[in-house]
Amino acid sequence: MFFSDWFGPSITSLPPRPATPRVAFTFxxxxxxxxxxxxxxxxxxxxxxxxxxxGMNTRRLPEIARRVLKEGHEVGNHTxxxxxxxxxxxxxxxxxxxxxxxxxxxxxxxxxxWFRPPYGVRWFGMFPALRRLxxxxxxxxxxxxxxxxxxxxIEERGLTARDGEVxxxxxGFRTHVGDYRQETVKALPRLLAHFRDHGYQTPTLxxxxxPR
Numbered sequence: 001m002f003f004s005d006w007f008g009p010s011i012t013s014l015p016p017r018p019a020t021p022r023v024a025f026t027f028x029x030x031x032x033x034x035x036x037x038x039x040x041x042x043x044x045x046x047x048x049x050x051x052x053x054x055g056m057n058t059r060r061l062p063e064i065a066r067r068v069l070k071e072g073h074e075v076g077n078h079t080x081x082x083x084x085x086x087x088x089x090x091x092x093x094x095x096x097x098x099x100x101x102x103x104x105x106x107x108x109x110x111x112x113x114w115f116r117p118p119y120g121v122r123w124f125g126m127f128p129a130l131r132r133l134x135x136x137x138x139x140x141x142x143x144x145x146x147x148x149x150x151x152x153x154i155e156e157r158g159l160t161a162r163d164g165e166v167x168x169x170x171x172g173f174r175t176h177v178g179d180y181r182q183e184t185v186k187a188l189p190r191l192l193a194h195f196r197d198h199g200y201q202t203p204t205l206x207x208x209x210x211p212r
Contacts, residue, residue, distance in 0.1 A: 010122070010138065011136060011137065011138045011139065011166070011209065012139045012140065012141050013141045013165060013166055014164040014165075014208050020199070020200075020201055021163035021199060021201070022164065022200055022202070022203055022208070023162075023163070023166075023195055023200055023202060024049075024050065024166045024167065024203060024204070024205055024208065025047065025048075025049040025050075025167050025169060025191075025192075025202055026049060026050045026051075026052065026076075026138070026140060026166060026167060026169065027049055027050070027051045027052065027169050027170060027171040028078055028116060028118075028168065028169075028170050028171075029052075029057070029082065029171065029173060029174055030051055030052075030053055030054070030057060030064075030065075030068075030170075031051075031053060031058060031061045031064040031068065032061065032064075032172030032176075032178070032179070032181070033177070033179040034181035034182065034184070035051075035061075035064050035067075035068070035171045035172065036064060036067070037179075037182070038171045038181070038188065039067060039068065039071055041185060041188045041189055042073070042188075042192070044189070045192035045193065046196075047196075047202040048072055048073055048074070048202055048203060048207070049073050050073065050074040050075070050076055050204045050205045050206075051076065052076040052077065052114070052115075052116040052138075053068075053075050053076065053077070053078055053100070053104055053112075054078050054079060054082050054175060055077075055081070055101075055102075055104065056082075057172055058100075058103050058104055058107050058108075059103050059107065060177075065107055066107070069110065073204060074114070074206055074207075075104060075108065076112045076113075076115060076116055076138065077097060077100045077104060077112040077114070077115045077116075077135065078100065078115075078117075079100050079118055080095075080096045080099040080100040081096065081175060082118045082174040083096045084118055085117055085123035085125075085126060086121050086123060087123070088123060089125070090123075092125070093123055093124070093125035093126050093129065094125050094126075094128070094129040097115065097126070097130070101133055101135075111133075113134070113135055113136065114135060114136055114138045114206070115130055115133075115135045115136070115137050116139065117137070118174075120139060120140075122137070136209070138166070138205055140166045140167065140168035141164075141165045141166050141167075142157070142158070142160070142161050142166070142167050142168065144157050144168060144169050144184075144187070145157060146169050146184040146187065147170050147173075149183070150183050151186035151187040152187075154169075154183060154184065155187045155190050158187065158191045161195075163200075167191075169184055169188075170184060171184065
């Protein structure tokens with residue numbers, strides 16, 4: 001069910017492009033106190049990423065959210081409060097998406113074109129809201145489990161990514177205040193170095209797609 005389109009269409013991998021291998025790094029749950037460290041590592045390796053922002057966190061840390069855009073990355077919508085959509089009423093699902101979209105637009109002056117549901121849970125009401133807001137749903141093809149595991153295991157899992165993978169990582173912890181993702185920060189340099197040394201590009205999602 002996770003990869004099915006039963007509720008609606010979702011992106012899980014990059015479109016084919018034989019000339020140059022690519023992987024897309026995506027980060028969920030920010031901005032947080034960890035995000036500046038993630039941004040520092042990405043800048044060091046000249047890599048781009050897509051950050052799925054939680055509306056409450058964007059309101060709390062607007063300058064960090066602005067830095068994400070300033071440094072050439074992309075932002076997506078990850079709901080207002082990191083709500084689990086399972087068995088929520090459609091109006092509740094819609095409200096979470098729309099409230100986050102407003103918070104991000106008010107703070108950053110841009111409207112995200114991509115959405116990712118917390119925990120990957122799609123539910124009734126989600127896709128009608130995305131259609132109204134002209135967004136597309138972006139899932140992932142490889143979960144590094146950085147939300148659970150230490151750096152060595154995050155690296156081991158991330159290094160298995162192949163051409164076209166959308167890699168899931170986290171720069172925050174739901175709506176919790178604090179620097180919770182240092183294992184992600186520790187693992188990221190090795191992953192970026194590996195893909196750079198093997199000739200991979202690391203685009204944002206919108207550098208690969210043209211959602212309308």
